[in-house]
Amino acid sequence: MKKLLAILLAVVMIVMVSACGTKNNGGSTTPNAPGGSNTDPGTPAPGGESDTLTGELDIWAWGADDEATARKDAIEVFIKNHPNLKVTYTVIPTADQVWDQKSSAALASGSAGDVMQMSPDWYGMNTKYYIDLNPLVQRDAIDLDAVITPGLIDRYYDADGKLEGLPLHTNCFVIAYNKDMFAEAGVPEPKEGWTLQELADWGKAFAKGSGANQTYAMAKHWCMNNFMIYSMGGIPYTDDLSTPKMGTEEIVKALALYKELLDNGIIPTDTAQKTIPAQTLFTSGKAAMYTMGGFEAAQVIRDAEENGINIGFAPMFSDPNGKEINVQYATGWAITKTAKNVDAAWAFLKESSFANDEMGTINARVGIPANRKIAESVYAQTKIGNVGFTNDYYVEHISNAHMNPFGGTLASSGNIWTTMVEEVTLNNADPAAVVAKYAPQIEAEFASYEFNAKK
C-alpha cells in the first residue's frame, strides 16, 4: 500500500511539473458578450470593420481598483460592438515588477497576449516583441495628431521612429494649495512661472512647529525626485536616450536646492513623509501645497473639502528658464509580434485610443483619455468637487509634461539618482562631488542599455 502511494505521489509530481510548461490562463476571463448587436449609433465603425472582426483576441493588462474596472468596462463595449470576436482579457493585478517579470517571460516564450498593455516610460523595455504600427497607420490614412490628445502620441515613438503602441490615457500634475495658509503666512499665492528657487525663499514662512504639529510649504510627493531633475533647467538625458546629462552644473544646483528645501523644513523629509502620507499632509492642513496628480484629484479634493480646506489651484513650478516642470505617467496598448489576429488587435487599439467615444468616455474616468474629442470635451469639462476645479487644467498642461524619466529600462540609472539625492540630503555630501562620483556610473549604465549597446 505504501509503495503504491509512493508511486502515485511520484506520478502526480511528474504531471504537476510537466503542467507548469503549459500556457497559463489563470486570471483570464472571457467577458460576456450580450446577445445580439447593441452597437451605440454614436460610435464610429472604423472602416466598416465592426461586422467583419472574427476569431479570437487575447488582451493582457495590469492594474487594480478604478483603473482595472474602467479598462474592463471599455473592453465590454468593444465586445458589444464586435459580437463575432471572442475576446479573452487577462489581468495581472499589479503594475510593478511582478507585471514586468510575467509579461517579459510570456513575451519571450511567445505565450503573451495579442495585445499587451504597456507604458512609453519603459523606454523600449519590450519593444522587440511589439510590431511597428506605422504601416497600419499609413494603411488606414490616420492623422494621429488630429484624433489623439496633444502631447500623448509622441511618447510612443522609439528613437528610431518605430511606433511602439497607441496611448490609452495619461496623467500629469497640478498644484493644489491651501489659500488660508497662504493668507495667514502673508505669502502671495503661486502664479504661473513660479520656481522652486522662489519656494526656497518664501517657503520658510510655512515651516513652523515640530513633531506632529510641524507644517510645511509643500508636501513631498513620491515624484519629487523626478521633478527635481528639471528644477534648475537640467535634463536627465538627450531625447534619443543616447547621452545622459546627469553630470551637468544644473544637476549640481538641483541637488543643492533639494537639500536647502529639506534642511529648512520647506518640504518634509522622507521619514516625516512616511509617517504621514503627502496627500494627508495637505488635506489635513499641514502642508500649504501639494503636487496633485490627475489620478488622485477626486480623492484629494474630496478630503480637502471634508476638512474645510480652502483649496486653490495653480500650474506646476517652472525651471529658471520659465519652462513648466511636469511629469506624466502614461499607459497604452501594443500589438505583439506573435498576435494571431492583427486585424482585431489593431481595431481594438484604435477604438480604445481614439475611434470609439464610448470607450474614450470610460477611459476618462481614470485619466486624460487619448481620444482627443473626449479629452477636450467630456474629460476637460468634468468638475471635481465644489471648488471650481475641472480637468481642463490637466488637458492644458499635458503637452508640457516629461515622461517619468527613469522607468523601465532606465530603472538602474534611476536608482543611482536616488543614491545621489540621499548622499546630498542625508549624508550632507557636497553636490558637486556627488555628481562627479555618480554621473560616470549613470553614463556606464546608459552605455550598457540594449538600445545603446547595439549602436
Place this chain on the structure above:
Amino acid sequence: MNLKERSLSLKRREALNFYLYISPWLLSFLVLTIYPMLDSFLLSFTDAAIGGDFNFIGLENFRKAFTVDPQFWVSFRNTILYVLMYVPANLIISFFLGYLLSRNIKALGFFRTVFYIPYITSGVAVTVMWGWIFNGSYGLINYLLSLIGIEGPNWLADKRYALICIVIISLWSIGNGIIIMLAGIQDIPATYYESAQIDGASSLRQVFSITIPLTTPTIYFNLVIGIISAFQLFNQPYILTQGGPVNATRTVAMVVFQNAFQYGRMGYASCVAWVLFVVIMAVTLIIQSSSKRWVFYDN
C-alpha cells in the same frame, strides 16, 4: 535460492523500496532545486535578460561584478558586517535565554511561548512594526529618549545606524534558535552537574565547564544555519530602507533581486548569486574544518 542469493535479493528490494519512497522528494529536488541551480550557473556566463535570446560572454559578468559594479562590493561589505554583528549576538542571546529557560522556574511554559512567538509572527508585519518603532519623528525609541532629554537620531535614515537597526530587528525573532539551544542544554545528562556540585563547582563554573562544552554541537548547528541565513538577508532592508540610506543596507540578496527582476539582467544576477554561494560555502567549510577543535560530542 540459497542464503546469499536471498540476502542479495532482500538488499535489492530494500534499495528499491528506499528509492521508491524518496522518489517524490528526489524528483522535486532535481527539478526544482538542482535544475534551476545548474541553469543559473550557465546563465551567469551569458548576457541573458528575462526571456529572449542570450549570448555566451564568458567571465564578463564576473569581471563586471569585481571591477565595475560599485554595488557589488558595497553589498558584500554590508552583508559581511551584518553577519559579524548578527550571528555572534544570535548565539550569545539564544544560549543565554535557552539556559534561563532550562532552569526550573515558575511560568516556564509562558516564557517559552513568549520567546517563540516573534519567530512565528509574519516577518513583513514585524518589520513594518519595527519601522515605526525606529521612526525618527514619531517612533517609540526616540520618544522614550526624549523623556530623558536625548534627541534620538533618524535611525533608519542615518547610514551609521540603519544596519544596526536591521540587526536588532533580526535578533527579535530568534525564538527558533532559543528552542534549539534549550533542547541541546536539556540533553546534557544531569550526572555531570551532580558530580560538579559534589566537587564544589559554582553555577558559573558549571556553565563554562559543562554546559557550554556539551552544547557545542548545538552551537555549531546554530552557527552554520545562522551564517547561511544571515548572508541571504533580504526582507528587512527591502521593506524598510530599499537598500538605503546611500546603500548602507544594500545586501547581496538585494543586488541579485534588483538585477534579476528590476533590471532584467538575469545573467548578471545569476553571477552575483553564484559568488554569494561560493562565499557561503567557503565560510561553512572553514567552520566545519575548525569544528574538530571546539565541538565536543558526548560520546
